[in-house]
Every structure is written in structure tokens, then in C-alpha cells.
Amino acid sequence: MAETVQRLRGTFFTLNVNSLLNLAGGIAVLVAIIATLQRVFESGGTYFFQTLGFGLAQGAIFALVALGYTMVYGIIELINFAHGDVFTLGAFFSLAMMPLFGLNPSSSGAGVILPLLGLFVITMLFCALVNITIERVAYRPLRHAPRLAPLITAIGMSSLLEGVMFIWRGPFNLAYPDFLPEQQLSLGGGITIAAKAVFVIILALILMVGLTFFINRSKLGKAMRATAQDRDAAQLMGININRTISATFFIGAALAGAGGIIYGLYYNSVAAFDGFAYGLYAFTAAVFGGIGNVPGAALGGFMIGVIAAMSDGYFTVAWTRPLIFGILIFVLVFRPTGLLGMRVPEK
Amino acid sequence: MSRVRTWFQDNRRNPNAIAYSVFIIAALLYPTIVQFWTGGNGDYLVGIAADGGIYMLMAIGLNVVVGFAGLLDLGYAAFFAIGSYTYAEVASYHLGVTPVDHALHIPFWLALFVGMFIAASAGALLGAPTLRLRGDYLAIVTLGFGEIVPIVFRNGGIWTGGVPGISGLDVPTLPGWFQGPWINQNFAWVPDFRFTTANLTAYYVLMVLLIGMTVVLVHNLYNSRLGRAWMAVREDETAAAASGVNTVTVKLLAFSIGAATSGFAGAFYGAKLSYVSSENFSFIVSVTVLAMVVLGGMGNIPGAMLGAAVLYFILFWLLPSAPSQVESLASSVGLDFLNKAVPNGWPGIAEEISRSKYVIFGLILVGIMLLRPQGLLPSQIRKQELKHEEHEALTVPRQLQS
Numbered sequence: 033m034a035e036t037v038q039r040l041r042g043t044f045f046t047l048n049v050n051s052l053l054n055l056a057g058g059i060a061v062l063v064a065i066i067a068t069l070q071r072v073f074e075s076g077g078t079y080f081f082q083t084l085g086f087g088l089a090q091g092a093i094f095a096l097v098a099l100g101y102t103m104v105y106g107i108i109e110l111i112n113f114a115h116g117d118v119f120t121l122g123a124f125f126s127l128a129m130m131p132l133f134g135l136n137p138s139s140s141g142a143g144v145i146l147p148l149l150g151l152f153v154i155t156m157l158f159c160a161l162v163n164i165t166i167e168r169v170a171y172r173p174l175r176h177a178p179r180l181a182p183l184i185t186a187i188g189m190s191s192l193l194e195g196v197m198f199i200w201r202g203p204f205n206l207a208y209p210d211f212l213p214e215q216q217l218s219l220g221g222g223i224t225i226a227a228k229a230v231f232v233i234i235l236a237l238i239l240m241v242g243l244t245f246f247i248n249r250s251k252l253g254k255a256m257r258a259t260a261q262d263r264d265a266a267q268l269m270g271i272n273i274n275r276t277i278s279a280t281f282f283i284g285a286a287l288a289g290a291g292g293i294i295y296g297l298y299y300n301s302v303a304a305f306d307g308f309a310y311g312l313y314a315f316t317a318a319v320f321g322g323i324g325n326v327p328g329a330a331l332g333g334f335m336i337g338v339i340a341a342m343s344d345g346y347f348t349v350a351w352t353r354p355l356i357f358g359i360l361i362f363v364l365v366f367r368p369t370g371l372l373g374m375r376v377p378e379k
Numbered sequence: 380m381s382r383v384r385t386w387f388q389d390n391r392r393n394p395n396a397i398a399y400s401v402f403i404i405a406a407l408l409y410p411t412i413v414q415f416w417t418g419g420n421g422d423y424l425v426g427i428a429a430d431g432g433i434y435m436l437m438a439i440g441l442n443v444v445v446g447f448a449g450l451l452d453l454g455y456a457a458f459f460a461i462g463s464y465t466y467a468e469v470a471s472y473h474l475g476v477t478p479v480d481h482a483l484h485i486p487f488w489l490a491l492f493v494g495m496f497i498a499a500s501a502g503a504l505l506g507a508p509t510l511r512l513r514g515d516y517l518a519i520v521t522l523g524f525g526e527i528v529p530i531v532f533r534n535g536g537i538w539t540g541g542v543p544g545i546s547g548l549d550v551p552t553l554p555g556w557f558q559g560p561w562i563n564q565n566f567a568w569v570p571d572f573r574f575t576t577a578n579l580t581a582y583y584v585l586m587v588l589l590i591g592m593t594v595v596l597v598h599n600l601y602n603s604r605l606g607r608a609w610m611a612v613r614e615d616e617t618a619a620a621a622s623g624v625n626t627v628t629v630k631l632l633a634f635s636i637g638a639a640t641s642g643f644a645g646a647f648y649g650a651k652l653s654y655v656s657s658e659n660f661s662f663i664v665s666v667t668v669l670a671m672v673v674l675g676g677m678g679n680i681p682g683a684m685l686g687a688a689v690l691y692f693i694l695f696w697l698l699p700s701a702p703s704q705v706e707s708l709a710s711s712v713g714l715d716f717l718n719k720a721v722p723n724g725w726p727g728i729a730e731e732i733s734r735s736k737y738v739i740f741g742l743i744l745v746g747i748m749l750l751r752p753q754g755l756l757p758s759q760i761r762k763q764e765l766k767h768e769e770h771e772a773l774t775v776p777r778q779l780q781s
Contacts (some may be wrong), residue, residue, distance in 0.1 A: 184673055187750070188743070308662075
């Protein structure tokens with residue numbers, strides 16, 4: 033009898049604040065999932081797959097941007113606020129470069145593939161160069177300064193890039209030509225998915241797989257991982273730290289530039305201030321997957337994309353933003369390492 | 380008299396004492412000078428100074444969080460919003476149209492503290508689960524919070540007035556016994572001290588008093604046991620905890636006191652504008668206040684005040700007036716074609732200048748950090764730390780730096 037009381041007491045009276053918070057968090061997630069499922073069953077499969085396709089396509093773009101955030105954070109522990117604006121810059125720059133490749137809003141069909149490829153290459157290079165310059169000018173001199181300093185220059189650079197795009201093309205939404213096929217692909221059983229979404233997802237996946245191979249197999253990738261782990265030790269092993277960090281910014285921005293074009297092609301509209309909010313979403317994705325973790329950022333991107341699309345599609349658009357940032361806070365409070373992250377010692 | 384003289388001699392080389400003296404003299408003389416300068420039409424300039432005071436108040440509060448305790452808060456405008464909306468709820472007709480169906484008209488002097496209290500509670504609620512996170516994670520959490528709060532107010536429907544916000548908030552009033560026998564009399568030297576849009580000097584005087592009060596309070600906190608604990612936590616949390624500082628309480632107090640100051644400023648803002656809208660509390664407000672603190676010198680109260688004054692002058696006075704100035708300059712030197720907008724091209728020089736404000740803001744932020752990271756009026760203690768850090772970076776393992 034006494035033992036039972038003791039055990040019950042152990043179960044019910046040692047609930048501390050932390051486990052209560054965990055319980056509340058678990059219940060909130062469960063309620064959200066049930067509410068979504070109920071609405072999914074109400075409105076049928078066709079709508080669900082459309083929303084899912086949209087979410088995955090959106091998530092693919094988030095993932096491309098999130099990779100840049102996560103790589104930069106992994107290597108120098110800086111939230112590169114300018115990254116989201118480098119992404120928009122990619123869309124703006126590609127829009128301006130289109131006449132150079134003979135692309136105009138009316139061109140379509142298989143003829144656009146080769147010029148589009150050229151457009152991707154030149155935009156990715158441009159964004160990479162911009163990002164390397166930003167690193168050289170604004171972050172490298174502050175590498176040994178207190179943590180706050182580079183964060184503030186990052187915000188400053190973000191404002192600077194937004195301002196440049198604002199002066200260049202004004203505050204309005206710019207029309208981005210629509211080169212992608214419009215038809216719906218049938219998956220059988222009356223379920224369709226937009227060809228556009230499939231194209232975006234495949235393109236993003238190719239880029240991400242390429243990046244993973246690069247990081248895991250190449251010498252520079254190895255140098256990056258070593259620098260992320262311990263910068264001083266890497267330096268002692270003969271790794272050129274500055275070049276490795278520059279390479280990280282280069283690759284991250286190249287992916288963001290590609291993401292910018294894909295964004296333009298998918299949404300057919302871009303504005304100078306899109307990048308900041310989009311960048312924050314992507315950053316949430318990076319945190320969600322476990323910051324500093326490359327596959328985690330990809331997974332987080334797709335998940336945030338799907339969650340945002342479900343919230344837009346089944347609930348109200350007005351609450352999507354609070355939901356995403358709520359998830360950000362939620363993840364950081366309950367699982368700061370993210371879904372796939374490992375415990376990183378505080379540097 | 381001799382005491383005054385010794386005070387001057389002692390503080391001749393103390394930049395903070397000089398800064399405080401300059402602030403006091405400037406605050407006292409500003410309305411007179413402005414009225415004299417503009418020939419009696421300077422009321423709106425006095426009003427602008429009162430608005431700048433709101434930012435100064437926020438900079439003082441954020442300085443407690445970022446400068447004293449070393450916690451990076453990127454969502455400071457959220458508490459500003461909470462303070463404003465609290466004032467709007469408790470001191471307007473708005474609650475009368477909500478399902479509560481009963482308008483509250485708490486007097487301004489009390490409502491100020493209600494707004495402050497609610498904002499401080501919000502700060503404590505946000506801080507309690509998140510303050511154990513490491514530095515930049517806390518920055519992200521506060522950033523997320525700062526994004527959520529204005530949207531929640533925008534989506535709040537009938538409760539928060541939705542997108543247009545709440546208008547017609549109560550104006551501060553002074554009781555008759557305080558005003559004295561000259562109430563409602565128009566004496567030339569003792570103007571009727573009423574808070575109206577025609578008498579912005581009243582707001583200015585109130586703002587100066589509020590800032591003075593806040594500075595005294597924060598200054599005393601800085602010199603107290605709590606202030607020393609903040610600095611200990613900022614420098615090395617582990618060492619502080621080992622020396623018996625309750626780091627959680629100390630950090631939570633810094634966070635809540637910062638939030639309280641912001642809520643205080645928010646309530647004043649609501650009363651001055653007599654209107655609140657979720658559009659006025661975006662991320663850019665948080666960044667601006669942070670930039671003020673950093674520009675002035677983190678961890679130094681007069682530094683934050685100076686940063687607020689300088690940046691407010693540049694961002695809200697110099698830049699908005701620049702387009703028309705440049706336009707008239709262009710036409711006066713015969714470059715009139717610069718002013719004309721070309722369709723799908725040159726938008727006119729005035730538009731071009733006003734578009735460049737983001738670039739200028741970005742350049743200011745980057746420029747300060749690269750050229751003068753310690754700020755215009757740095758804290759003497761911090762200045763020494765910044766100097767030391769460079770030498771130690773070579774020998775001390777990174778684990779011990781922060």
C-alpha cells in the first residue's frame with residue numbers, strides 16, 4: 033500500500049514546469065494534426081494533393097535558401113540576414129539578364145531550356161560574388177569582435193541590398209516571365225499535381241544532392257566540415273580558413289541565386305522586399321531541421337513549405353506567419369538542436 | 380558654491396557627466412530656441428522632439444537588455460506594441476464596441492503604468508522558457524516574437540480593431556488642483572498646460588520628465604547589486620553562476636525591465652498619437668532602436684541617449700526632408716530635368732533620394748560596426764574590455780570568450 037502511494041506520488045507530484053511545458057507542447061501539436069486531418073477529410077483528395085504539391089514546391093525553394101543559412105551558421109556561427117536578400121537579388125538579376133540570352137516573356141517550349149541553363153549559371157555566379165564581397169567587407173573584419181557586431185552588419189547589409197533593389201526597380205511587384213508548362217500531371221485516381229511543382233522539386237533536389245556529394249566527397253567539402261568543427265585546429269592542419277569560409281558563402285549564395293530564379297519562375301512575380309520575410313521562413317526551416325546540418329535544412333525546408341501550404345489551404349492565410357514563427361520559437365524552446373541536429377558544444 | 384566647483388573640477392574629463400549636462404541644458408533650451416528660430420511656428424518641431432523622446436526611452440530600455448545584461452533582443456518593438464495596445468484598450472471607447480461592451484477610461488497617469496506592467500509581464504512570460512538558450516538562439520526567439528505580436532494585433536478582429544487599428548485614444552489631462560488657479564486662463568507666461576495637438580510643448584515637457592525619471596532609475600539599477608550581477612552574467616555566465624549569482628532571475632529581471640521601459644514608451648506613444656495600428660511596430664523599429672544603442676555605445680546610458688538623438692535626427696528629420704531640399708537645389712542650379720520623372724525609367728531625383736533611405740540606413744549600420752564598434756560615447760569599462768579582447772584572442776581558447 034505504502035509503495036503504491038509512493039509510486040503514485042512519484043508519478044503525479046514530481047511534475048516540474050519543464051515536463052508540464054512538454055505536455056502542453058505535445059497536446060498542441062496533436063490538436064493541430066487532428067484539426068488538419070479533419071479538414072483534409074472534409075475537402076477531399078484532389079485538393080489535398082494540390083496543396084501538398086504547392087507546399088513541396090514552396091518547400092523546395094525554402095530548402096535551397098535554408099542551405100545557405102545553415103552552412104554559414106555551421107562554419108562561422110553567424111545568422112546571415114543578408115542571405116534572403118541575396119536570394120531576391122538572384123531573381124532581380126536574372127530578370128535583367130534575360131534579354132542577353134534571348135529570352136522574353138512570350139518565349140516558351142523546349143527552346144528555353146538552354147538559355148535558361150545559361151541564366152542559372154550566370155545568376156548563381158553573380159549572387160556568389162556578391163555574397164563573397166559581403167563576407168569580405170562586412171563579416172571578416174569582425175571575426176574576432178563580440179558576437180553582436182557581425183549580426184548588426186548582417187542586418188545592415190540586408191537593408192543595403194534591399195535598398196539597392198528598391199532604387200533599381202522601385203517598390204512594385206515585377207512580373208516574372210512564365211516559362212514552365214502549365215498542365216497538370218495525372219497520378220491516377222483523379223489525383224493531379226502541377227507540372228510546375230514537379231519541375232521545381234526535381235531541380236531543387238538535383239542541386240541539393242549535388243551539394244551533399246560535394247560536401248561529403250570533395251577536399252574542399254572536407255575542409256568546410258573541419259573548419260565548422262574547430263577552426264583553430266583546422267588552421268593548424270594547413271587548411272586555409274579564409275578561403276574555406278569564402279567557399280561556403282560562395283556555395284550558399286549560388287544555391288540562393290538558383291532559388292531566386294526558381295522562385296520567379298514558380299510565382300511569376302517578385303518584389304524588392306520579398307527576400308526578408310522569405311529568408312526568415314527559410315531560416316526557420318534551417319532551425320527546424322537542426323542548424324548547421326545540411327540534410328536537416330533540406331528536410332526542414334520541405335516541412336515548413338508543407339506546413340505553410342496546409343495552413344494557407346485549410347486554415348486562414350493571415351495566421352500562417354504567426355504559425356511559422358510560433359514553430360520557430362517552439363522548436364528552439366523544446367528541441368534547440370532541431371529534428372536532425374546533434375548537440376553542439378557551445379563555442 | 381565650492382561643492383559645485385569641486386564637482387565641475389572632478390568631472391571635467393568625465394564624458395558621461397559632460398553628456399548629461401549637455402542633455403539637461405539642451406532639453407531645457409530646445410523649445411525656446413526652436414520657437415525663436417522659426418518665429419513662433421516651431422510647435423511641430425517640439426512635437427518631433429517628443430516623438431524622438433519615445434525612441435530615446437526605448438533605447439535606454441534596450442540598453443539594459445543588450446548593453447548591461449548582454450542578451451540580444453531583436454523583437455523589442457513587440458513590447459512597444461503591447462504597451463501601446465494596452466493603453467488603447469484601457470483608455471479609449473474601444474472596449475465599448477467589443478463583446479465586453481463597457482469602455483474603460485483609466486486616466487493616462489495610471490494607464491502608463493498599466494501598459495508598462497503588461498509589457499513587463501509579457502517579457503517575463505517570453506523570457507521564462509527562452510532565457511536559458513544561448514546568445515543567438517535568444518536573438519532568433521525574440522525576432523520570432525517580434526514578428527508574431529504585430530500580426531496577432533492585426534488579426535485580432537474586433538478586439539484590436541484589425542488592420543485599421545484603434546483610434547480616438549484618451550489624451551492626458553491634468554487635474555485642476557495641479558494646474559493651479561490659472562487653469563483655463565491664457566496668461567502669456569504661464570500657458571494653460573493642456574495636452575492637445577495644438578500644444579505639443581506639453582507632450583515635450585512630459586517626455587523630458589519621463590526620460591529624466593527613467594534615467595535616474597536605470598542609473599541606480601546599474602550601480603546596484605543587480606547591475607553588477609548583469610555585468611557578471613554578460614562577461615561570463617558560468618563564472619557568474621559559480622560566484623553565487625542566480626543567472627535565471629538576473630536575466631529575467633533585465634528582460635522584464637527592458638520590456639517595461641518599452642511598454643512605458645508604447646503607452647505614451649499611443650496617447651500622443653491618439654491612435655495605434657499594427658503597421659507601426661515592424662522589425663525595422665526593433666532594428667532602429669538596436670542601432671541607436673550600438674551607435675551610442677552599448678552599456679552606457681548617456682551613450683544610448685546620444686545614439687537615439689543622432690539616429691533619430693538622421694532617420695526621421697534629415698532623410699524625410701532631403702528629397703524636397705535636393706529638388707529645390709536642383710532647380711535652383713538649372714538642373715530642372717533631374718526633377719522630371721521619365722515613365723519606366725528615372726523616377727525623378729526626389730523619389731530617387733527618398734528610395735535611397737534603406738541604403739543609407741544599411742550603410743550607417745555597417746559603417747558604425749566597422750569604424751567605431753565601441754560607439755560614439757562608449758562605456759569606460761567596456762572600452763577596456765574591447766581593447767583586451769584582441770590580445771587575448773590569440774592565447775585564450777575560444778570556449779572562454781563570448
